[in-house]
Amino acid sequence: MINFLLLNFFAWFATGSLCTMLWMAIQKGQIFGGWQEVLRRLDLKGSPFYKLLGGCKLCTAQFFTILSYLAFAAFTSATGLFPFGAIHLLTWYLVYVPIGAIVTFLFLTKIIKE
Numbered sequence: 293m294i295n296f297l298l299l300n301f302f303a304w305f306a307t308g309s310l311c312t313m314l315w316m317a318i319q320k321g322q323i324f325g326g327w328q329e330v331l332r333r334l335d336l337k338g339s340p341f342y343k344l345l346g347g348c349k350l351c352t353a354q355f356f357t358i359l360s361y362l363a364f365a366a367f368t369s370a371t372g373l374f375p376f377g378a379i380h381l382l383t384w385y386l387v388y389v390p391i392g393a394i395v396t397f398l399f400l401t402k403i404i405k406e
Contacts, residue, residue: 296375299368304392307360308399311353315400318346349400350393357392361385 318327327346334342343351365381368374374381 293375296368296373299373300364300388303360303364303388304395307357307392308396310360311356311396312399312403314356315346315349315352316404350397353396353400354389354393357389357396360392361388364388 314324316322317324318331319325320328331342331346334345335347344355346352365374365385369378369381374384376384
């Protein structure tokens with residue numbers, strides 16, 4: 293059980309770090325700065341993906357956390373590290389995603405000063 297909780301902390305930290313790194317990389321003048329043009333076109337079309345893919349820090353943090361949960365659930369299920377039954381994966385989603393989204397959002401707002 294303690295290994296599972298440590299794995300959660302590592303996953304939350306990794307998600308926050310990766311999301312922050314990618315957020316910085318998609319800003320103008322950075323390696324993926326052209327992504328801003330894609331976001332602008334999505335915004336003009338009124339696409340719901342605009343905010344998820346980098347138009348809003350909170351939305352992007354939430355989206356990355358959901359993706360990280362899917363990877364986390366697949367990894368822990370495949371390796372047998374998830375200490376509960378398969379139905380509890382859905383329940384754990386309600387714990388993992390809110391905490392992970394908060395951690396990721398804090399990474400984005402506290403590390404990147406705009």
